[in-house]
Amino acid sequence: MKKIIGLDLGGTFIKIGVVTEKGKILNKKEISTPKGRGRQGILEVMAQSIDYFVKDSPRKQLLGIGIGTPGLVAETGKVFLAPNLPDWNNLNLKKIFEQKFSMPVKVENDAKAITWGEYKFGAGKGYDNVICITLGTGVGGGVILDGKLLKGEKYSAVELGHIPICYAGPKCNCGNTGCIERYVGAKYITEMAKKKLKGRKSLIREIIGGNLAKITPKTISEAYHRGDKLAEEIWLEVGNYLGVFFSGLVNLLNPQVIIIGGGIAQAGDIIFSTIKKTINERSFPLLAKDVKVVPAKLGKDAGIISCASLFLP
Ligand SMILES: [Zn+2]
Incomplete structure (x- = not known):
């Protein structure tokens, strides 16, 4: 059985493991992404962790190393631009690690890698x-x-977070205004909750012990599952934003399934049913009718499995 090393580089953690061609993880580990040591610090930790797994497997069994990174990635394996990692622009990860380990390396944008992984082994199968x-x-x-x-x-299509849903919306980090990320990114959901909480009763306040800095999408979900009305309002609003967004994408792409991954999916059916309802109201009925809106399936190992799956046709 052939194996692949999958490495998912995140702003907080580097997740790496050895995965079979059937998508099964054989061995994995998680390392904190080094802070304050710039490009070199991150590259060193990536190399050390890859080295550990390369030594652990017979060389002829390894197909290669699949790497997922934040940012816009070229077909050559070069990261054009990654706003949230230090000095990560114009960096050819494929070249660096192919030279270092003398085996094939594939590099992809992290969210695109997840899409491929969910397609091969998860909710998109x-x-x-x-x-x-x-x-x-x-x-x-x-x-x-x-x-x-x-x-x-x-090679950098589908920057989904930076498609605007509002002509004159709030300013986004990317320079545009009204991007969907500006409405449904974790930070902005938290901001929405803080605004709504003013002068109103909610279980959210109890869960965070009155400390507004502790609000996260997770605490909002917890309140929602305990019957909190304000939390329900938040998820309906988030579901509506996403529904408006996807109604355009349904008309553009005619998908069979829309997969939702990340922490917000924990809010549960309220998100999925609100998105689906909004798509039904806004997209062409012929295209909207059969679209399924479902949670991602690969769970907490999604990054490792997906990055490895870059080697699978
Ligand atoms: Zn943007």
Whole structure:
């Protein structure tokens, strides 16, 4: 059985493991992403952790190393731009690690890698037309169209978080205004909760012990599951924003399934049913009718499995 090393680079953790061609993790570990040591510090920790797994497996069994990184990634394996990592622009990760380990390396945007992983082994399995969105601090995603990962001219298509849903909305980090990330990114959901809490009763206040700095999408979900009305209001609003967003994408791409990943999916059915309802109200009925809106399936090991899956056709 052939194996692949999958490495998912995040702003907080580097998750790495050895995965079989069938998507099974054989061995894995999680390391904190080094802070304050710039590009070199991160590259060193990546190299050490890859080295550990390369030594652990017979060389001829390894197909290669799949790497997922934040940012816009070229087909050559070069990261054009990654706003949230120090000095990570114009960095050819493929070249660096191919030279270091003398084996094939594939590099992809992290959310696009997750899309491919969910398509091969998760909630997108069995479909040819898939949209996958990852909702966290940032909003990313990918599209499978006719069984292929949508790439675009510069290989950097589908920056899902930076599609505007409002003509004159709030300013986004990317320089545009009204981007979907500005409404459903974790930080902005938290801001929405703080505004709504003013002068109102809510279980959220009890859960965070009165300390507004402790509000997260997770605490809002917890309050919602305990019957809190204000938390319900938040998730309905978030579901509506996403529904408006996806109604445009349904008309553009005619997907069979929309996969929602990231912490917000923990809010549960309220998110999925609100998105689906809004799509039904706004997209062409013929296209909206059969679209499924479902949670991602690969769970906490999604990054490792997905990055390894970059080696699977
Ligand atoms: Zn933006």
